[in-house]
Amino acid sequence: MFEIFGIPSTALFGQLLIGLINGSFYALLSLGLAVIFGMLNIINFSHGAQYMMGAFAAYIILQATGLGYWPALIIAPIIVGITGIIIERTMLQWLYKLDHLYGLLLTFGIALIIEGVARNYFGSAGLPYTLPDSLRGGQNLGFMFLPNYRAWVIAVSLVVCLGTWFVIERTKLGSYLRAATENPTLVRAMGVNVPRMITLTYGFGVALAAFAGVMAAPIYNVSPQMGSELIIVVFAVVVIGGMGSILGAIVTGFGLGVIEGLTKVFFPEASNTVIFVIMAIVLLVRPAGLFGRRA
Amino acid sequence: MKRILGLAALTAALACSTAHAQQINVKIGVLSDMSSLYADIGGPGSVAAAKLAIADFTKANPNVKVEMVSGDHQNKPDVGTNLANQWIDVDKVDMIIDVPNSGVALAVSQVALNKNKVFIVSGAAASDLTGPKCNANTVHWTYDTWMLANGTGTAMVKTGGDSWFFLTSDYAFGHALERDTSAAVEKAGGKIVGKVRHPLNTNDFSSFLLQAQSSKAKVVGLANAGGDTINSIKQAAEFGIVKGGQKLAGLLVFASDVAALGLPTAQGLTLTETWYWDMNDANRAWTKRWHEAGAAANKFPTMIHAGVYAGIQHYLKAAVALKGKLDDGKVVVAKMKEMPTDDVLFGKGMIDPTGRKRHDAYLLEVKAPSASKHPGDFYTVKATIPAKDAFRDPKDSGCSLVTKS
Numbered sequence: 001m002f003e004i005f006g007i008p009s010t011a012l013f014g015q016l017l018i019g020l021i022n023g024s025f026y027a028l029l030s031l032g033l034a035v036i037f038g039m040l041n042i043i044n045f046s047h048g049a050q051y052m053m054g055a056f057a058a059y060i061i062l063q064a065t066g067l068g069y070w071p072a073l074i075i076a077p078i079i080v081g082i083t084g085i086i087i088e089r090t091m092l093q094w095l096y097k098l099d100h101l102y103g104l105l106l107t108f109g110i111a112l113i114i115e116g117v118a119r120n121y122f123g124s125a126g127l128p129y130t131l132p133d134s135l136r137g138g139q140n141l142g143f144m145f146l147p148n149y150r151a152w153v154i155a156v157s158l159v160v161c162l163g164t165w166f167v168i169e170r171t172k173l174g175s176y177l178r179a180a181t182e183n184p185t186l187v188r189a190m191g192v193n194v195p196r197m198i199t200l201t202y203g204f205g206v207a208l209a210a211f212a213g214v215m216a217a218p219i220y221n222v223s224p225q226m227g228s229e230l231i232i233v234v235f236a237v238v239v240i241g242g243m244g245s246i247l248g249a250i251v252t253g254f255g256l257g258v259i260e261g262l263t264k265v266f267f268p269e270a271s272n273t274v275i276f277v278i279m280a281i282v283l284l285v286r287p288a289g290l291f292g293r294r295a
Numbered sequence: 296m297k298r299i300l301g302l303a304a305l306t307a308a309l310a311c312s313t314a315h316a317q318q319i320n321v322k323i324g325v326l327s328d329m330s331s332l333y334a335d336i337g338g339p340g341s342v343a344a345a346k347l348a349i350a351d352f353t354k355a356n357p358n359v360k361v362e363m364v365s366g367d368h369q370n371k372p373d374v375g376t377n378l379a380n381q382w383i384d385v386d387k388v389d390m391i392i393d394v395p396n397s398g399v400a401l402a403v404s405q406v407a408l409n410k411n412k413v414f415i416v417s418g419a420a421a422s423d424l425t426g427p428k429c430n431a432n433t434v435h436w437t438y439d440t441w442m443l444a445n446g447t448g449t450a451m452v453k454t455g456g457d458s459w460f461f462l463t464s465d466y467a468f469g470h471a472l473e474r475d476t477s478a479a480v481e482k483a484g485g486k487i488v489g490k491v492r493h494p495l496n497t498n499d500f501s502s503f504l505l506q507a508q509s510s511k512a513k514v515v516g517l518a519n520a521g522g523d524t525i526n527s528i529k530q531a532a533e534f535g536i537v538k539g540g541q542k543l544a545g546l547l548v549f550a551s552d553v554a555a556l557g558l559p560t561a562q563g564l565t566l567t568e569t570w571y572w573d574m575n576d577a578n579r580a581w582t583k584r585w586h587e588a589g590a591a592a593n594k595f596p597t598m599i600h601a602g603v604y605a606g607i608q609h610y611l612k613a614a615v616a617l618k619g620k621l622d623d624g625k626v627v628v629a630k631m632k633e634m635p636t637d638d639v640l641f642g643k644g645m646i647d648p649t650g651r652k653r654h655d656a657y658l659l660e661v662k663a664p665s666a667s668k669h670p671g672d673f674y675t676v677k678a679t680i681p682a683k684d685a686f687r688d689p690k691d692s693g694c695s696l697v698t699k700s
Contacts, residue, residue: 011505011506011509014505015502015505018499018501018502018505019502021501022499022501116330119330119331119334123334123335123551123591123594124330124331124332124333124334124335125335125336125521125525125549125551125552125554125555126522126525126552126555126556127555128554128555128556128557128560129557130557130559130560131532131533137535138533138534138535144505145508145534145535145539147533147534147535149533150501150533218533219529219530219533220498220499220526220529221522221525221526221529221555222555223522223525223555225331225332225522226498226522229496229498229522230498261502264493264502264503265502265506268465268491268492268493268494268502268503269465269492269493269494271493271494271497271502272494272496272497273494
């Protein structure tokens with residue numbers, strides 16, 4: 001067994017894998033943000049609150065109907081996605097022509113309201129949500145113990161991320177979407193219902209956040225502030241990847257997870273800061289982000 | 296005849312004035328975190344406990360009139376001190392109670408000293424409040440970091456957990472808890488094999504848990520609080536830490552945290568508290584009344600809520616003993632220290648010269664879901680740590696009130 005900087009290589013492999021798993025959460029969340037920003041030009045600050053809503057919806061579904069993790073994985077994103085559509089129809093759609101700042105302020109306000117309501121009804125300590133029985137236990141990989149649930153997280157998020165990328169970049173529907181962001185008037189002239197498409201896109205982005213929330217519920221504390229703690233990191237991921245770039249969001253999500261994981265081994269105190277240091281450097285060298293196009 | 300009437304009037308007037316002199320007016324301020332991180336361990340539940348304490352006391356002592364105000368310090372020391380100053384100067388508040396968050400509590404303790412009023416801490420943990428930063432206006436009621444470290448640390452070593460790995464929250468509170476626990480562990484003959492300092496509000500502990508796992512330590516000590524503790528325990532279960540033969544020691548775990556984890560995840564966890572709602576009939580009866588006094592029906596009271604109730608009762612007893620002369624906070628606290636404490640929740644006890652309230656502490660273990668008979672049936676009591684051992688010896692406190700005398 002050889003060592004790298006005093007850390008046994010086997011331990012390091014374990015940490016790399018853990019980093020990749022955390023990265024898959026970042027990728028799932030930043031994907032939704034990138035889709036919304038790329039298509040709607042809205043900086044969706046309520047993304048963290050919608051992630052929290054996903055986890056709370058899973059809890060409420062369990063309490064109210066007894067349906068467990070698997071049904072919640074489908075139902076919760078649909079419910080939260082519908083609330084997203086309502087927000088888009090009633091509020092966001094009036095802001096597309098204005099500066100980014102207005103969308104940011106509105107969604108930030110919505111996030112504070114959602115968090116406050118959740119805290120008022122459920123308290124601040126958190127709600128219990130356990131692992132689904134079918135994903136309990138884990139595999140001994142030799143260099144580490146890999147819980148089955150983590151393996152599931154990484155597989156699912158890879159499928160969802162690549163699927164979304166494929167739909168937007170490689171299908172006809174995706175080409176309509178991209179065209180509608182470039183020139184909505186022209187696309188509408190071709191007979192495409194642009195406002196409806198935009199509404200559904202926002203709903204989809206919000207549903208992605210809720211999906212990540214349900215994925216997080218069995219392993220992270222389900223509390224009203226769970227989203228606001230994570231969302232700042234996710235924003236940094238999106239900025240590093242390049243605002244609105246879907247591939248950028250996915251690649252940087254996974255990449256930064258790994259870097260953060262390594263920091264947790266070599267200098268754990270800095271593990272919350274390292275992503276922002278990278279963000280500062282990237283912004284200095286490539287202001288549009290790693291995968292962003294220069295405006 | 297006229298003279299007799301005059302005399303009667305005079306006696307009546309005199310009688311009235313003596314009755315009036317016995318009327319005691321007290322104003323209490325409950326300062327807590329009403330809307331954030333600690334709102335469940337203190338917050339609205341503390342207000343309900345305070346209402347209950349006042350109602351019980353004024354029922355037995357009808358000549359005492361107690362008013363209560365409450366406020367939110369938002370976990371900011373500046374907001375807390377502003378509110379405390381305003382309460383004392385404008386609203387004429389005699390005593391401030393609760394204040395979870397050690398940073399805010401240390402600041403408010405200074406306000407109480409400067410304005411010469413009384414401050415009873417229930418929510419905050421730092422043992423500095425009765426240590427180097429003690430003063431003659433502060434009483435620390437419920438628990439502190441020294442007691443947590445000593446209770447859980449010593450007990451774990453005694454049951455064979457003699458090598459420790461710490462997950463420590465990287466700020467003053469976590470460092471203090473780690474320091475105090477290390478001392479207790481080493482004193483009991485154990486050793487520390489490693490530690491990792493994680494930033495406050497960390498979401499994912501898997502990396503740290505892997506390090507703890509590979510350290511082969513028998514005990515993983517969690518020197519953190521709130522959401523960090525919940526996340527570390529939840530993920531420790533996922534990574535099979537306890538199944539792999541290591542033990543988890545939660546150094547600061549409240550009933551509300553156990554509720555947030557759920558018993559399937561939290562079972563087997565060892566922790567120390569000074570009060571548990573389901574321990575005896577008196578506590579259960581009190582909990583029922585606490586719910587009726589306006590606390591959320593789906594929550595269970597924490598030891599902090601119990602401390603608020605007991606603290607107010609003892610303060611009001613001192614107020615009666617002093618015949619309502621509450622202007623000099625130092626005199627009131629001296630009276631509180633002089634009188635032995637006795638209440639339904641903590642039993643008989645006393646306040647030592649540093650301002651530390653001394654009572655028994657309990658070493659608890661979280662039950663398995665199958666052993667839990669009703670909601671909130673969280674713990675089995677493993678041991679009772681008598682008051683004299685549960686808290687720090689005043690001689691070792693570094694408190695100037697002890698060294699001077």
